[in-house]
Every structure is written in structure tokens, then in C-alpha cells.
Amino acid sequence: MKQQLKEIQDIALEKLAKVCDLNELDQIRVQYLGKKGELTGVLRGMGALSKEERPVIGQVANEVREAIENRIEELKEELKQRVREAQFKAEKIDITMPGKKVASGKKHPLLKSIEELENIFMTMGFDIVDGPEIETVYNNFDALNSPEDHPSRDESDTFYITDNILLRTHTSSVQIRAMENRKPPIRIVSTGRTFRFDAVDDTHSPMFHQLEGLVVDKHVNVANLKHTIDLFIREIFGNQLETRFRPHYFPFTEPSVEVDVACFKCLGKGCESCGGTGWSMELLGCGMVHPKVLRNCGIDPEEYSGFAFGLGLDRIAMVKYGINNIRLLFENDKRFLQQF
Template sequence: MRELLKIMKERALLELENTNKLEELEQLRIKFLGKKGELTQVLRGMGSLSSEERPIVGQVANEVRVLIENGIEKVKEKLKEESKNIKLNAEILDISMPGTQIEKGHRHPLIGVMEELENIFMSMGFSIVQGPEVETVYNNFDALNSPENHPSRDPSDTFYITDDILLRTHTSPVQIRTMKENKPPLRIVSAGRTFRFDDVDDTHSPMFHQLEGLVVDKNITMANLKHTIDMFIRELFGSQMKTRFRPHYFPFTEPSAEVDVSCLKCMGKGCEACNGTGWSMELLGCGMVHPNVLRNCGIDPEIYSGFAFGLGVDRIAMVKYGINNIRLLFENDMRFLNQF
């Protein structure tokens, strides 16, 4: 059997010398060292040897295995190096040729506006808070003092997942979560996607973006709200901008108002863009936080008061850039996006 191992070793080394491809090398490994290889067959026959011969033959077999394995590894490295050199020699690199220009991306106008809004409010001392887009009915409606017969609760207006779970219709649930988890004073803004059953037209989309703010502290009044909104509008559009507060109704604020801003085209003089009124479209809604909302979040309305406001990021982007169709913000037409 030792003579058989010697012959196998010499034959394996000879075949290794004549191997020129990695595929052939793998076949050679299987032939000699595989589960059904020649060395394995020899080792299976060791059971017929005497107890004196068995360790001697086992040692020789192990030496042959190591020798073949090392030989295979050396040939493999040699073949890989040769293959690499062939590829390098075949490649032609002309360093005088102009390089390929890498086209850089940029912020989507919506994301850019959202970040700009957040930065303005952070400079005013607000903190940025995020929340889930899939919400509970309680956080989205009940805790916000929305009556059970409010139209927004209807399945024709809201995307329900179950009877108790829905896609948030505004970012106000983030305010509820914040008031439940933190004690006043609070000064936060939250921005993100919201969802409503709206027919798509020039100014409406079933998916849109909102940014909402909340301030809760002692002795907060409507004057604080008006001053904050005025500062924000002037910081966003310029110091010459004027605001107009119109009474409105929201179930989660009392009193409530909608805010208009000067027409960006004529700056309040009156033009075709604003139908001669001097005012742009309604920009945001706001009001003093309803006492029931504070109670639902464990805050005593006899001690604390607050104000909240909400605006459509999409609408801000449309006013700022003079975009007349909200569809353009979501169609991913590069001809449109490259303008920004």
C-alpha cells in the first residue's frame, strides 16, 4: 500500500505540472482528494492492514495528502497570477482621453423647502419631532377633539387600514404623542407625509406633505401665535411680506384662523395672479390649542395654554417657485426637477 501511495504521489505531481486551467485543477483535486478520490479509496482499505502497518501507512497517506494540497495551492496561485497578467496586458488605458462626467443630484424642491422650513423654526427655538405615518384613530381624531360625525372621519375622506388604524390625515398626531410623553414647556415642529382621499387636480393630491408646530407653556396667548407666524412668513418670503388672519374653525383649536400672505408677484398691489386682491392663496391654519386637547394629553388647561399651526409644504413650494400644478412635484419629470 505504501508503494501504491508513492505511485499516486508521483502521478499527481506530474498531472499538476501539466495543468494550465483552473477548471482542470479543480477536477484534479476531486480526482485525488475528493470523497470518492483515489486517496480516499486507499484510506478505506487500511482496515485490512495489521496494527503495526496501519500507523505507518496512515502517516505516509497524510504526507501525500499535504503534498498534493500544497501543490494544488501553488498551481492555483500561479494560474491566477497568469490570468491577471493576461487581462492587464489586454487592457488599454489612454490617460489622455477625457473622463466621463459624473452627473450630481440635488435636493427635490419639496425636500429643500421642508428643510428650509425646519431650519427657520429651529432658529426660533423649536425642536424637530418625527412620528409614524400609520396612526391610531384615537391620536388622529379622538385626542384632537374631533367629533364622531366630523366629515374627515368618513371612509370616503380617510384611508383606513382597520377600524382603529389609519394613514394619518395630518401631522397633528405627533403633537399628541409629544404632549403625552413630555411635560410643558413644549416648542416643537413636525413635518412629513400625510394622506387623504382627494381627487387629483392642480392643487390637490391624495398624498401630500405637512409641517405643524406646537407651543405649550404658561401664559401663551393669541399675540404669541400672531408674532410667531409673522416672523416665520417674513423669514421665509422677505421682510416686505404682510399677513392676514381670517377667522376659521378647527376642532382642535379655539379660537382658530387661516392665514393669507401678500401676493408674491405684485406684493399686495393686485394683479392677475391674485385676481386683483393683492393676497396669495391661504397658506396655513392656526389657533389656540383647545382645552380638551390639553386634557386628553394630561395637561391642565387651567395652568397651561398653547397655540398650534399647520401648513402644506407642497403649497409653500408652489407659492415660492410659482408652480401652478401640484402634479409636477410628484411626476419625477427631470425636465421640471432640473430647474431646481
């Protein structure tokens, strides 16, 4: 039996010397050391040995098992190392190759204009407030002193959801909500999307963005309004641009004016871009808050006065960045956006 054990050891070590992968190594382990392996089969015959022979054969069997197990463990580590080295060679990175260029995103010109305007007004002491895009007829028209026969109330001009609910046509409804929920002094601006049945052309869209501002306090007058408008226009466009205030009519302000800015190309001298007038397009509308609007919001017009202004953010972005078609702001064309 001793000779048989030595033969098992020699044959097992010979086979282990030819092993090429881990699967083959495991098969040899099972063949010789498993529960039904050759070494186990020999040891089952130890019951027929004398008491003197059993310790000797048992020691030899342990030496054989230990020799085979040690060699199997050594080979397992060697084979694992070979697998790792082969994997490293297959997956190695050539650091001399040029890397892939990562395209960086750009801020949308409209978003840049909104952030810039909000920052300007915050430095002037205004709060930034928000309001819903789906509004009531009362907040959008009635509270703003809009006559029932005003053209803007027609279904041809406004998107109605029900008889009393609509998509807001301006962000002035946010001013109503602010005056109803705050006590003077009030100094706010709001930005957001608005909706009207406008034909789509280079300067008009059914969905566009507005910024509205409101100041309500004691002794507020037209001089305060003009100074505020002049200040923020010069902050966003530069000190070289002059402004022009023209009388106008809005139901929610009295008196009301429209504001023009000097042509960006000729700075008021007259050129082809401005048709020789020296003035760019109308930039915004403003005026003193109508006493009826104050009264509708629970503010005494005998004690308080205020001014309000509203401007198209899309138009600001177009003027500031020289964009000649409003549709470019909403088409998400990468070629357009990468210019900014």
C-alpha cells in the same frame, strides 16, 4: 556521455533562442530539465561509469543544467516584459480626449423647503419630532376634539385600515403624542406625509406633506402665535410680504384662524395672478389649542395654554419656487428636478 551532455546544452540553447512566448518556454524546460527530460535520462546512465568518471560527468551535468536554467530565467523575464509592454500599449489612455461629464444630483424642491423650514424653527428654539404614518383613531381624531359626525371621519375622506387604525390625515397626531409624553413647556414642530381621499388636480393629491407646530406653556396667547407665524413667513419668503389673519374653525383650536400672504408678483397691489385681490392662496391654519385637547393629554388648561399651526409643505414649495402643478413634485421627471 560528456559529449552527449554538451549536445543537449547546444540544442536546448538553440531552441531557447527561437522562443516567442511563455508557454513554449515552459515546454522546453520540461523537455530538458523535467523528471522525464533528456538531461535526466542521460544522468540515469551514470551508474555504469567508473568512480573516476562520475565526478567529472556530474560536474559537466551540473554546468549544463545551470546554463539551461539561467537562460530560461532570463528569457522568462524578457517575455514577461514584452507582455507588459504590449498590455500597456493596448490599454493606454489618451489623456488628450475630452472626459465624460458626470451629471450631478439636485435636491428636490420639496426636500429643500422641508429642510429650510426645520432650520428656521430650530433657530427659534423648537424641537423636531416625528411620529408614525399609521395612526389610531383616538390620536388622529378623538384626542383632537374632532366630533364623531365630523366629515373628515367619513370613509370618503379618510383611508381606514381597520375600524380603529388609519393612515393619518394630518401630522397633528404627533402633537398629541408629544403632549402625552412631555411636560410643559413644549415647543415642537413635526414634518411628514399625510393621506386623504382628495381628487387629484393641480393643487391636491391623496398623499401630501405637512408641517405642524405646537407651543404649550404658561401665559401663551394669540400675540405669541401671530408673532411666530409672521416671523417664520418672513424668514422663508422675505420681509416684503404682508400676512392676513382670517377667522376660521378647527375642532382642535379656539379661536382658529387661516393665514394668507400677499401676492408674490404684485406684493399686495393687485394683479392677474391674484385676481386683483393682492393676496395669494391660503397658506396655513392655526389657533390657540382647545382646552379639551390639553385636558385629553393630561395638561391642566387652567394652568397652561398653547397655540398650534399646520401648513402644507407641498404648497409652500409650490409658492416659493413658482410650481403650478403639485403632481410635478412626485413624478420624478429629471427635466423638472434639474431646474432646482
